[in-house]
Amino acid sequence: MISVPSFVYSMIFPVFDRAIFAYFVLLLLSYGILVAAALWELIGHVLRVRGESRQWVLGSAVSPSISILAPAYNEEATIAESVTALLALHYANLEVVVINDGSPDRTLEVLRDRFALVPVHTIVWRRLDTKPVRRLYRSKTHPNLVVVDKVNGGKADALNVGLNLATGDLVCVIDADTIVDADALPRLARPFLADAATIATGGMIRVANGSQVAGGRVLEVKAPRNPLAGMQVSEYLRAFLFGRLGWNELGGTLIISGAFGLFHREAMIACGGYTHDTVGEDMELVLKLRRRAYEAGQRHRVLFVPDAVAWTEVPETVAVLGRQRDRWHRGLADVLWRHRRLIGNPKYGAMGLVGLPYFLIVELLAPVTELLGWVALAVWVLMGALNAKVALLFFAIAYGLNAIHGTLAVLADELSFPRYRRTRDRLMVIGWSMLETFGYRQLTVLWRVRGLWKFLRGRTDWGKMERRGFAAPTVVAPGATSSPPGPTRAPA
Template sequence: MNTTTLQIIMSIVHYFFFIFSAVAITSYIILAVISAIETIEYVKKNSFVNYKEILSSTFSPSISIIAPAYNESLNIVENVRSLLSSHYVNYDVIIVNDGSKDDSLSKLIEAYDLIQISHHINEHIKTKPLRKGIYKSTNPAFDKLTVIDKENGGKADALNMGLNISKNKYVACIDVDCLLLEDALQKMIKPFLETTDAKVIAAGGVIRIANSCIVKDGKLLDINFPKTWLEQGQILEYLRAFLLGRMAWSRLNGLLVISGAFGLFDKKIAIKVGGYDTNTVGEDMEIIVRMRRYMEDEKQKYKVAYIPDPLCWTEAPDNYKTFISQRNRWTRGTIETLKKHRKIGFNPKYKSLGLLSYPYWFFFERMAPVIEVAGIIYFGILTVLNEVRWDYTFAFVILAYLFSVLFSIVAIVSEELTYHQYKKKSIGFKLIMIAFLEPFVNHPYILYSAIKGNIDYYFYKKIEWGTMTRKGMTKA
C-alpha cells in the first residue's frame, strides 16, 4: 500500500468519525429541544388534571401490578407493602416468586397470611410450571394480593406467568424492589384513557434513583443526593435520558424502550404478541419493539406513551462491579433486540419506526460505544505513528467535553424548571460538579461495559437474570 492510498484511507476514517460525531450531537440537540417543548406542554396540561375522580370511580379500568421476585427476601415484605399502598382503586398485585432459593415465599406467607388456593390458569403464553402454587391472603386488608410460586425461568418468564394470571385489562410490569409512588397508577393509566385518535399500547414513566433517599412503610419520605460519584453520575445520566430524550421520542411516537422497572401495558396486545421473550436479557425493550411491529403489521393506529413525572424510584448500583454487569446486560439486550427485529430497520413499511427510531438506536445506542472505542484505538495508533495533529485534537476534545457538560447542565435546568426534586441546598452545586466529572468517572466504565457486552454477546452467549445485590433503601 503506497503512502497516497494510506492517506486516502486515513482521510475517509477521519471524515467518518467527524460526520458520525456531528450527526450524533445534532440529533441530541434536536431531541433535547423537542423534549423541552413537550415537557413544558405536559406540565401545563397536567396542571388541569384532577386525579381524584379516577381514584374512586367504579368505571376506572382494572390494572394488575406484576412484580417478579428472585431471592428478594431482604426487602420483599416491605416492597409488597409499598405496592399495596397505591391510591388507585381498581387494581391488584401479582407477585411472581421465580423459583427463589431464599425464604422470600415463607416471609410473604407469614407477613400477609397467605394460603394456597386452586386457580385455573389460562396459559396464553407458555411458562415454567408452578412450584408450590398460587397463594391469596386470608386477611381482607390484603385481598388485592396474589403470590405465585413457580419454577425459575427468568424475569421474562415470571412476567409472562403474571400476564397469564391477570384478569385485568391493563398490566403494570414492575421490579419488585421499585418504590412506586402512590399516584403512579392513575398517572400512567391517563394516556390509555384520554387518547381517542389512536390505541395506546404501552406507557412508561420516569425512573429516579432512590439511593440515600429515606423510605418508611414503602413511602418516600426524604429525597437525598448519594455520596459516591458513581451514584451521582447515574442520577445525572437518568435526568438526561428521561428529560432530554424519551419525551422527544414519545412526541415522535418512536419510543423503543420502556424501562423494565415500571411500565404499563395493554394486556391484550402484550398477550397477542406472545408476551415477554425469554431468550433475551433485554426483554423490556424487545416487547415494546414487538408490540409496535405487530401494530404496524396490523395497520392499526397506535401510540407508546411516556409520562415525564417521577413515578418510580429504584436502587441503582453503588459499586462498579454491579454497574458494569448491569450495563453489560443492557448492551446485550439492545444488540439482541435490534438483531431480532432487523427487518424493521430502514424499512419504509414501518414508517417512523423503521426509518427513524430503529436507525437512531442502531447508530447512536448500539454502535456509538463501539465507534467511540474504535476512535480511541485509532487515536492510539496515530500517536504511536506520530501522525496526530495536536491542534485538531485539543480543539475537538475540548469541544466534545464542553458539549457533554452543557448537555448535562441543560438536563439539570430542565429538572429544576419542571419537577425540582432535589431541593436541598448543597445538591445544586453537587449536580454541577458531577456534570463536569461524569465524563471521567462514569463514562469510561459505560464504554468498558458496552464493549464487554459486545464481546459477551458474540463470544460467550449467556442469559442472566441480573444478580444485583440489594442493600435496601435507607429506612427512616
C-alpha cells in the same frame, strides 16, 4: 514519533477523519433533535397536568382496572415492605400479583405470614406458555393480593405467569424492589384514558441511592455521595428526560423500562408476552407490541410519562455496574438482531425509518465508534499526524457538549417536576455530570463494547447483581427475576 508511509497520510487519514467527523455531527444532530422534541413535549405536558385533579380519575367507576405484576426472587428482606407499599398505592381498582420465581430463600414464607395467605386450588388460564405454577395463594386480609409460587424460569417467565393471572385492563410491570411514588399510577394511566391507541406507557426511573427511604416510600430526596451512583443520576436524567421523552414526539419510544411500565393487557398477551431467551426482554416486548400493531394496520402509541416516578437503587461498584451495562448492551444488540428486518423498512413507519436506525447507529454502534475515535486519536498524536493542541481542543469541545447536555437535563428537571429540595443536591448532580467525562464515560464505552463482543460470541447470561437494599442487603442470583431499570441507554 512513528514514521508513516505517505499514502496513509494522503488516503487513509482523511477518509477516517471525515468518517469520524461525520459520525460526530450525526450524533450531535440526533441529540439536538431529541432535546428539542423533548423540551417541546415537556412544556405541553406540564401545561396539561399541572394543577389537574387526579381524584376523579382515581375514584371513577369507569376507570380502567390495573394489575401490578411484581416478580420476586430472593427478596425475603424487603418483600413484605415492598408489597405493603404497592397495596397502598393511590388507585381504586388495583390488583397486586406477586410472582415468587422459585426463590430458595424465605420470600414465600414471609409473604404467607405477613399477608395471611391461604392456598386456593391451582388452576391458571394458560394463555402464555410458562414454567409450571406450584401453588396459588389469596390473602385473607388483602382481597386484592394474589401470590403465585412457581418453578424458577427467570424474569420473563415470571411476568408471563403474572400475565396469565392478571385480571386488570392494564398491567403495570415493576421490579419487586422498585419504589413507586404513591400517585404514579394515575399519572401513568392518563394516556390510556386520553387515547384508545395507547398500548404502553413508561414512567421515569430515578436513583434512590442517598435518599431517605422508609416504609416503601422515598421520604427525602438527596443526591448520592457515591461517585458512581451520582454520575448515574445525571445519566438517568438525560436518558429519560431527553432520550425517552423526545421519542413521544418522534414516533414513539422503543423502550419501556422493566422497572416501571404500564401495558394494555390484551395487547401484551396477543403478542405472546415476554420473550424468554433474551436479556433485553423489556425492549423486545415494546418492539413486538409495535410490530404487531403495524402489521395489523392499527394506530398505536407508546409513551413516556415524565411525572410518573419510580425509584431504584443503582449499582455503586465498578464490577456490578459493568455487568449491568454489558447486559443492557447485549440486550440491545440481541433485540435489534431479532428485528433486523424492520430496520429501514417503510412498512413499519416511524419505528422502521427513524427509531430503529437511530438505535442501531447512535445507541448500538456509539461505543464502538467512540472507542475507535479514542484509539485513532492516540495513534494520530503518536504518529505526529495530529497536533496535540488540536487533539486536546477536540476533547475539550466534546467535554463541553456533554456538560451542556447534562446541565440542560438538570434544568429541564428543575423547571418541570423537581425533586431535589436542597441547593447542595442540585449542585452535586451538576458536579457529577461535569465529572462523568473523566473516566466514567470511558468505562461505560468499554463495558458496552464488551457487551457487544459477548453478544457476538452468543453469551446470554444475566450476570450476578448485588444490591445493598434500602432496608437490608440483598443478593440477586444469576437468572434472577429482579432486574435493574432496563436499558436506559444513556446518551453519550
